[in-house]
Amino acid sequence: MSVLVVVECADGEVKKSSLEVASYGAEVAAMLGTTATAIAVGEATEANLATLGEQGITKVLYDAEPRLKDFVNNAYTKLIATAAEQEQAKIIILANSNIGAAVGSRLSVRLKASLATNVVELPKLNGDQFVVRRGAFSGKAFSDVVLSGDRKIIAVKKNSTEAKHEAGKTAEVASFSAQLSDTDFADAPSQVVMQDQAGGILLPEADRVVSGGRGMKGPENWNLIEDLAKALGAATACSKPVSDVDWRPHHEHVGQTGITVSPNLYIACGISGAIQHLAGVNSSKVIVVINKDPEAPFFKAADYGIVGDVFDVLPKLTAAVKELG
Amino acid sequence: MKFLVCISNVPDTTTKITFTPDNKEFNKAGVQFVINPWDEYALTRAIELKEAAGSGTVTVLNVGEADTEPNIRKALAIGADDAIRVNAAPQDAYFVAEQIAAIAKEGAYDVILMGKESIDYNGFQVHGMVGEMLGIPTVAPAMKLDMSGNTATLEREIEGGKEIVTVNTPFVASCQQPMCEPRIPNMRGIMTARTKPLKVVPAVGEPARTQVTEFALPPKKQGVKLIPAETAGDLIKLLRNEAKVI
Ligand SMILES: Cc1cc2nc3c(=O)[nH]c(=O)nc-3n(C[C@H](O)[C@H](O)[C@H](O)COP(=O)(O)OP(=O)(O)OC[C@H]3O[C@@H](n4cnc5c(N)ncnc54)[C@H](O)[C@@H]3O)c2cc1C
């Protein structure tokens, strides 16, 4: 019996959320007195996979089939299911990403496993009860869920657990083949289009986020948001009305009907703090609100606030960050 | 083309979430329930595709108890042709997926559309499970869906970009913005919805695999520390030295 961790890679690197998942998996394995094996998906290099030892992974399985570079639901499901059988994995852990959660739901049916997505903490073992805490009501609450049965799948929310680094430890990288055939790639994408990310930082994985609302007045003013984001090494985001009128692309829209983020730092500029917006950001560790209206509801959910005009305040903040060096 | 649109009945997005004193159940008192916002994209897009093709049917499906019927009627008012309600409390995603898969199979639906995820339990699970149960592709989450004959071209959102995916019917897709502009019911729709067929069927399948034991609310913030706009730069020092996040 072991714990199987699904590690997503892109451009040769292990994604940040997968480093978190690897650490999480190693901790679950330790709780259960076993070891954690990883199965890598996406474009990886052996050298980078070996460093998963730093997160506590002992062995990494890697199928070098080139068509596994892009996400193919069926092929990924079969790959992971085959690895789970080989490793006799009772617990499979993935990132709660558009890849991890999509594969997780198929796997749960194929492997007759119970599944919890959006998990925010390590499991609790109460006797033979296996309990996980997951985000519910779109960031407004948590629910504790008992996973029953012999096999369990957990999809861990990004930025909710920390990746550990034990320098110098390496994992054994073992080649692996799930014997995939053409039919497994029938639902392969015909094209993959990547957007330009501000500074190359993906919003769902970002440690810091600078976000703008209608108070920014128009898309032509977004350089103020982008300058601060760049200085901080942050991703950019926006409120729903801003993406609805195409000031910003849809993938930047955070909130109950957009994406949920949990960075260490969320800076809201000219956003009122509607309940639907707060739901998507309230698990951020530190929230800063800049709004000219002292009564804006967002201040109640904030750690730090500045009552002022974004056009005056933002350049001051950017300058202060640059001064820090 | 036969479309099956699965709708979930969820608390309105403005709801302040509270639980019963033992934290075991969601407190429904005074809460207004709506069609899950993402499911509205699925419903509207199905109706648009049916209209564009000039033929076909749109069936809405909900797994829920009788109190979900007002929202099923609303979906009929928006333009679905008929509805099915599986008469059971939705125990978990697996249980719900079993019900949907059984109905989809029996009715030989070509296109099964859902929302990206429910805004109450945030599973992002049901679509993948249904696809796997039926042995057909699932494209989730889809930002765009076009059909030409039996072939669908979809844009799937991935972190940092999108994929273009082509699949043949039957398939499952879970929908999100900017797929379409969700429609709202008009007067005529509301009138005709009253007489459209709504079939109630019993649940099938195995019991749920997961069980919620308790709910919790996020910890409250300590209160905001205000920094004067004139000395806004001080905020950055606090973020470094006090909050230690930069
Ligand atoms: C079903 C449904 C789902 C929704 N989902 C989401 C969601 O997922 N995410 C989301 O964000 N919203 C969502 N909304 C919309 C939400 O209710 C609010 O309308 C929205 O969040 C408001 O966006 P805003 O704060 O940018 O704009 P406003 O509410 O217009 O706020 C603008 C703010 O900017 C301030 N301001 C103006 N000028 C300046 C200035 N010069 N300097 C400083 N401050 C200034 C104002 O004081 C005001 O507080 C949803 C709504 C519904 C009905």
Ligand SMILES: Cc1cc2nc3c(=O)[nH]c(=O)nc-3n(C[C@H](O)[C@H](O)[C@H](O)COP(=O)(O)OP(=O)(O)OC[C@H]3O[C@@H](n4cnc5c(N)ncnc54)[C@H](O)[C@@H]3O)c2cc1C
């Ligand atoms: C009284 C009550 C008790 C519950 N107890 C539990 C519990 O103990 N454990 C637990 O895990 N869950 C419980 N739930 C949650 C419920 O079972 C969820 O509806 C189910 O888990 C699916 O939600 P999801 O977030 O996983 O769906 P997602 O996978 O996020 O939903 C994706 C899409 O599937 C479709 N869909 C989802 N639900 C339905 C539905 N009911 N009918 C038709 N289509 C649907 C919609 O198109 C939706 O957009 C309970 C719900 C209620 C009302």
